[in-house]
Amino acid sequence: MKNHIKLTMITPEKEFYSGDVVVLNSQSDEGVFGILANHIPMISQLKPTVTTFTQVDGKELKAFTSTGVLRVLKGQVEMLCSACEWPEDIDAQRANEAKKRAEKRLNDDSQEINLKRAEGAVLRSIMRLKTKN
Template structure:
């Protein structure tokens, strides 16, 4: 049995990470999930969150990952995300301003606008969390 997985975190703009890991923790609509070596094959959608993983050398890394798709098959994980950022890449002032704007929209809106504002709020909150 293999004791690592190959992880690729991809966005339309770049490959954020590609390498061997021991474990991945991220989130879908049902909650937090953990992927270990020899995990059953699966595909699920992702929600904005702080994704963490443990590298082969036992270093823990975290990234902000947006909505996307996670595919696991034969000890390979592909995370296809709209955006993904290392903590040092996150503009905290921009994230805080975006969170404030989303909260203002939520106070005044309903329906489709409300859903978009909720997603914007979650993205902002997860960016702030990833930064700290």
């Protein structure tokens, strides 16, 4: 039996990451999960979070992953995400500003807002900042 899985992370713009990993940790609507070699097949809807994984050489990596879908099948994991970013590519100032704007929309009773969209914007900003730090 193999002790690793093939991970592919794809955004609408590009293939963000492709390589063999021994463990993947992320988050779905159902909670935090980990994937190891020989995992059962599954499909899950992803939440914005800090996704971590360990390559076969032992190097640990982390990235911000936004909403999307994850599929595990026959030793392969595919993550199709709206956005993926390495910590060094995250603009902390921009993320903080986006968080403040979304929080302001949530707290402003005079505006008719899309609550789910505003909450999503806050969560994405928080997870970007968490990835950066």
